[in-house]
Amino acid sequence: MTNIVHQRHEKDSSQTEVIGLIESVLAGNIRAVSQILTRVEAGGEEIEETLDRIYCKTGRAHVIGVTGVPGAGKSTLIALLASEFRKSHNKVGIIAVDPSSGLTGGAILGDRVRMISLTHDMGIYIRSMATRGAMGGLAGTTHEAIDVLDAAGFTIIMVETVGVGQDEFEITDAVDTTVVVSAPGLGDDVQAIKAGILEMADIHVVNKADKPEANKTIQDIQSMLSITGSRRRPYVPVLSTSAETGMGISELADAIIKHLSELQEDGDGAIRYKLRCERRILRAAEEIITKHIKSCLHEQALNIFKQVYSREKSPRAAAREFLCTFKYK
Amino acid sequence: MTNIVHQRHEKDSSQTEVIGLIESVLAGNIRAVSQILTRVEAGGEEIEETLDRIYCKTGRAHVIGVTGVPGAGKSTLIALLASEFRKSHNKVGIIAVDPSSGLTGGAILGDRVRMISLTHDMGIYIRSMATRGAMGGLAGTTHEAIDVLDAAGFTIIMVETVGVGQDEFEITDAVDTTVVVSAPGLGDDVQAIKAGILEMADIHVVNKADKPEANKTIQDIQSMLSITGSRRRPYVPVLSTSAETGMGISELADAIIKHLSELQEDGDGAIRYKLRCERRILRAAEEIITKHIKSCLHEQALNIFKQVYSREKSPRAAAREFLCTFKYK
Numbered sequence: 001m002t003n004i005v006h007q008r009h010e011k012d013s014s015q016t017e018v019i020g021l022i023e024s025v026l027a028g029n030i031r032a033v034s035q036i037l038t039r040v041e042a043g044g045e046e047i048e049e050t051l052d053r054i055y056c057k058t059g060r061a062h063v064i065g066v067t068g069v070p071g072a073g074k075s076t077l078i079a080l081l082a083s084e085f086r087k088s089h090n091k092v093g094i095i096a097v098d099p100s101s102g103l104t105g106g107a108i109l110g111d112r113v114r115m116i117s118l119t120h121d122m123g124i125y126i127r128s129m130a131t132r133g134a135m136g137g138l139a140g141t142t143h144e145a146i147d148v149l150d151a152a153g154f155t156i157i158m159v160e161t162v163g164v165g166q167d168e169f170e171i172t173d174a175v176d177t178t179v180v181v182s183a184p185g186l187g188d189d190v191q192a193i194k195a196g197i198l199e200m201a202d203i204h205v206v207n208k209a210d211k212p213e214a215n216k217t218i219q220d221i222q223s224m225l226s227i228t229g230s231r232r233r234p235y236v237p238v239l240s241t242s243a244e245t246g247m248g249i250s251e252l253a254d255a256i257i258k259h260l261s262e263l264q265e266d267g268d269g270a271i272r273y274k275l276r277c278e279r280r281i282l283r284a285a286e287e288i289i290t291k292h293i294k295s296c297l298h299e300q301a302l303n304i305f306k307q308v309y310s311r312e313k314s315p316r317a318a319a320r321e322f323l324c325t326f327k328y329k
Numbered sequence: 330m331t332n333i334v335h336q337r338h339e340k341d342s343s344q345t346e347v348i349g350l351i352e353s354v355l356a357g358n359i360r361a362v363s364q365i366l367t368r369v370e371a372g373g374e375e376i377e378e379t380l381d382r383i384y385c386k387t388g389r390a391h392v393i394g395v396t397g398v399p400g401a402g403k404s405t406l407i408a409l410l411a412s413e414f415r416k417s418h419n420k421v422g423i424i425a426v427d428p429s430s431g432l433t434g435g436a437i438l439g440d441r442v443r444m445i446s447l448t449h450d451m452g453i454y455i456r457s458m459a460t461r462g463a464m465g466g467l468a469g470t471t472h473e474a475i476d477v478l479d480a481a482g483f484t485i486i487m488v489e490t491v492g493v494g495q496d497e498f499e500i501t502d503a504v505d506t507t508v509v510v511s512a513p514g515l516g517d518d519v520q521a522i523k524a525g526i527l528e529m530a531d532i533h534v535v536n537k538a539d540k541p542e543a544n545k546t547i548q549d550i551q552s553m554l555s556i557t558g559s560r561r562r563p564y565v566p567v568l569s570t571s572a573e574t575g576m577g578i579s580e581l582a583d584a585i586i587k588h589l590s591e592l593q594e595d596g597d598g599a600i601r602y603k604l605r606c607e608r609r610i611l612r613a614a615e616e617i618i619t620k621h622i623k624s625c626l627h628e629q630a631l632n633i634f635k636q637v638y639s640r641e642k643s644p645r646a647a648a649r650e651f652l653c654t655f656k657y658k
Binding site: 052053273274283285289293304311314318319328 | 377380381382384385386387388602603606607609610611612613614615616617618619622623633634637638640641642643644645646647648649651652653655657
């Protein structure tokens, strides 16, 4: 009896803690934001209820993805954009997504040091996110980090990604406006890797436009656009900037804001939002199922597994058989 | 009545066709192999039963992954390795995985033309695989293509990937021996992207070793290995080759064969195989569930979806609710 009362008491106090934390986030308390983001990054179930409640308080931020290969100057560009958006009294949140592994992570994270000059402004919040073994991977974590900043009253949220790999394509789904940053002189190999991401752009930026080869890069992008078009918009502007001289930054900020109002006007924004919701439901369901299967693989379903191991049954046939016994409580 | 007889007849003849196709593959008929791979690439359920049966006939091939950034010279190296493996009367299958999108695919596929000189040898089969919207993605398709070549009696199967992104990490799971190809002079940006894949190597190769900067690349890899180690093996050899002069090719082929016998001797091979089976079951189950949810999203579950859209419910809460009603027939 004592035990039950004790448990109930524990549950009550954890409930109170959750509600307190959510209220702090909604009030824009940066400590609470950081605390939740640390837990999002670590993964795990404890934070899920909190995040589910936070989701219901989102929907005010303009979320901007800034992507491009390493060396294009994304971090510096984002720092300049942040200052630009601050002029119109936005609260600016920056999420720098780090796809590198635990062992060799240093190379990419190093770039973020350049942003440090921003941190004296209390209206700008910067956070590097990595996902070492967190459930849901990079994309899931990024969606939830955006939710937290959105609920905390950040009106502009910029998400920086390196722009390679499937995960980063998924992050493109999480944003309203995708800015793809190129730069002259990065070499053909890098351009080949980047080819896929070019099609995801709402706005193209050629950074380091003070370099003499910049005109060629602009022309390359324009001719690529004239051949392939864009998956996203009938007209994709190609802007040029120089993080060095500050040239083109305010024009880029204007183009980003203009893009959001276009999305709202032509109904494209609503379509994108609906798709985004669908994908998040799908991903959440996959996560739940994957976790369930993983635990079963090591407990009940050993016999089905052995038949795959001995090649009596294909992995797909085993999965089908397994799912026939699936019951989600 | 006539109708039922007719349907049964149709099913019988499709059964006969499936069995005939499988027998042709097992007999090593290249036309049948190509026919199945085309269907694997296109995706869809029609081919699943055939693939499930083929799976039960696999397990004889040594599967080698060759990965590295564009420009490292993978295709030429694979061509030379293929000729080397032919000397010991292996049948050699080559799968070149193309991660590029439909619109901009040309850049990477172009490289494969260099391999064309091989195709006069009937003991070598080359196939480029892309996955434009196929179920299961790049990794699923690659697993199944390997199965088909394995069942068809190819004793050496080489899988070429560009080595960026999560999908390609998953392909590493599909092979026995992962060879990571580097080359001098590709630039730091490219190296940063590649950092993650370095840890997946069973064997490192520095290609273009005739170039003067090659020694530095070898030293870089060795010092990285001395810091991070390898996820895969306690000792990872760093070899050098020149596809230009043929230098180091037979040594590389020997190292690859030696790696397989080491795997067999120390039991690591069995552990990897078991993990690979588990991951394939998991992926197959995810595919089935994803498909099921997608069809439900557009039919029954509209109400749950609307609650996410209006932010009354989080995507995860909706997924949980949805899964409570899930029943796999």
